Amino acid sequence: MNNINENRQKIDTLDEQIQRLLNERAKLAQTIGKIKKKIAEDDNCYNPEREAVILRTITQRNTGPLSSEALQKIYLEIIASCRSLEKKLTISFLGPLGTFSHQATLKCFGAEVDLLPLASIKEVIEAVEHGQANLGIVPIENSCEGVVTSTLDQLSQSNLLVSNEILLPIHHYLLSRNTNPKEITQIYSHPQALAQCQQWLEKNFPHAALFPAKSSGQACILAANEVSTAAIAGELALARGDLQVLARYIEDEPNNTTRFYVLGQHTTKASGQDKTSMLMTLPHKPGALANALNKFAVNGVNLTLLQSRPAKKQIWEYVFFLEMEGHQNDTSIQKTLLALNNSQVLLKMLGSFPRGSL
Numbered sequence: 294m295n296n297i298n299e300n301r302q303k304i305d306t307l308d309e310q311i312q313r314l315l316n317e318r319a320k321l322a323q324t325i326g327k328i329k330k331k332i333a334e335d336d337n338c339y340n341p342e343r344e345a346v347i348l349r350t351i352t353q354r355n356t357g358p359l360s361s362e363a364l365q366k367i368y369l370e371i372i373a374s375c376r377s378l379e380k381k382l383t384i385s386f387l388g389p390l391g392t393f394s395h396q397a398t399l400k401c402f403g404a405e406v407d408l409l410p411l412a413s414i415k416e417v418i419e420a421v422e423h424g425q426a427n428l429g430i431v432p433i434e435n436s437c438e439g440v441v442t443s444t445l446d447q448l449s450q451s452n453l454l455v456s457n458e459i460l461l462p463i464h465h466y467l468l469s470r471n472t473n474p475k476e477i478t479q480i481y482s483h484p485q486a487l488a489q490c491q492q493w494l495e496k497n498f499p500h501a502a503l504f505p506a507k508s509s510g511q512a513c514i515l516a517a518n519e520v521s522t523a524a525i526a527g528e529l530a531l532a533r534g535d536l537q538v539l540a541r542y543i544e545d546e547p548n549n550t551t552r553f554y555v556l557g558q559h560t561t562k563a564s565g566q567d568k569t570s571m572l573m574t575l576p577h578k579p580g581a582l583a584n585a586l587n588k589f590a591v592n593g594v595n596l597t598l599l600q601s602r603p604a605k606k607q608i609w610e611y612v613f614f615l616e617m618e619g620h621q622n623d624t625s626i627q628k629t630l631l632a633l634n635n636s637q638v639l640l641k642m643l644g645s646f647p648r649g650s651l
Contacts, residue, residue, distance in 0.1 A: 319375050326379035338379040339428065341457035341555065342564035344372055345647035349566070373403030385409040385417045385426035389510035391530040392483075397459045397553040398430050399529075412507060414443050418451050421556055429556040430459070436550045438488050440600045444554070445614050448572070448643060449602070455570050455644035457555035460651050465490050465544045468536040469516050469523035477501055477539070481512035482525035485551075490525055492545045552649065561646050563620040568597065570643035571621075573613040573633070574604065581638075582613075588632040589617065592625045620645040 326338065351368055352361040376382070384402055386394040388410020395410065409426050411417050420426040432441045465486060469477060479502045480487075480494065487494070487503055494503065501523075506512040512524035517535045524536070531538065554570075575581040589596055598616035619626050621642060633640060 322375035323378050337559045338376050341647055342562045345564045370403045373405040377405040382427045383407040383409055384428050385420040386430040387508050392508045392510040393527045394430050396529050397461045401459045415447055418447050431554050433554045434552045437546050438485050445602050453556040455554045455646050456557045456561045457646045458649040459553040460649040461551050463549040463551050464542050465525050467523050467540040471520050472537050474539050477523045478521045480523045481506045481515045483509050486525045490543050493543045564647040566648045567620040567645050568648050569621045569645040570616050572641040574639040576637045588629050592629045594625050594629050
C-alpha cells in the first residue's frame with residue numbers, strides 16, 4: 294500500500310510539472326501570435342507543415358508505454374488549445390453533426406474550434422471563400438469507391454488551396470430507433486456509404502429499399518423519424534440518444550479509409566514528406582496525355598493519382614486531376630511544371646500539403 298501512495302505522489306508531482314510546462318508552451322504560442330501582428334505578417338495561425346513535423350517527431354522519439362497514436366491524440370489537443378490562444382478557427386464541413394466529415398474535422402483540429410456543418414460540398418467551399426469559415430473539410434477519395442467526383446468538380450471552379458489531408462478509417466454502423474432488424478424496410482445513407490456496405494446489405498437486408506441521403510447525418514435524422522427505417526453512419530452518430538445499434542462494422546472492406554482535403558486561402562510550406570495536387574488540361578491532339586506523363590517520369594516525379602473528369606464547358610473535353618509525391622517548390626516538380634507549360638498544357642495548382650497518416 295505504501296508503494297501505491299509513493300507512486301501516486303510521484304504522479305502528482307509530474308502532473309504539476311506537466312501543467313506548468315503546458316502553460317509555458319501556451320505563453321510561447323501567444324508570443325508568436327503577437328510577433329506576427331507586429332511584423333504585419335498574415336494572421337494565419339494554422340501551419341500544417343509545422344504540426345506535421347511535431348507529430349512525426351513525437352512518433353520517432355516515443356519509447357512507450359503510451360502508443361504513438363495515443364500521444365499524437367494528446368498533442369493534437371495541446372496544439373489546438375495553443376492555436377486557439379492566437380485565434381479560434383471556424384471549420385466548415387459536410388453536416389449535420391455526426392458525419393464522417395465531422396469526425397475528420399475533430400481528428401485534424403481537436404475540440405478547440407468552432408464547427409460549421411453545411412448541407413453540401415459546394416456550401417463548405419463557399420463558406421471559406423466568403424470568409425464565413427477559416428478552413429473547410431471535404432472528402433476527396435475513398436479507398437474502395439475512388440475519387441469523390443463532386444469535390445473534384447467544385448475544386449475546378451474554386452481558388453481555394455489544399456493545405457492538408459486527413460486519412461480517416463471508416464467503420465459503418467447500422468442504426469435505427471427500431472430494435473427489431475426484421476422490421477427494417479428501408480435504409481438511408483450517403484451514396485458512398487451504401488456502396489461501401491453493398492455486399493453486407495445484400496446478404497443481411499436483401500429486401501430493404503436503399504435510399505441515398507446528402508450525408509450520413511441526414512440519414513440518421515430520417516431514421517429517427519421513421520420506425521421501419523435504418524441509417525448507415527459512423528462512430529459519432531452513436532452519441533444520438535434516439536437510435537440503437539443494430540450492427541457494427543458492416544463495411545465490406547476492413548481497411549476502408551476515406552481521405553479528406555483541408556481547404557483554405559494560404560499556401561503550405563514544405564514539411565519534408567509532402568504531396569502536391571493539380572488540375573491539367575491537355576491540347577486536343579494525339580499523344581498529348583502520353584507526352585505529358587512522360588515529363589513526370591523524366592524528372593523523377595512519382596504520380597500517386599490520375600483521374601479524368603469532363604471539362605463541362607466543352608463537350609467531350611476532359612480535365613485531369615493529378616497527385617504526386619513532393620512539394621511544388623521541389624526542383625523536380627518545378628522542372629516538370631516548366632516542361633508542361635512549354636508544351637501548351639494548362640495547369641491549375643491546387644496546393645502542396647503534408648502527407649497524411651492513419
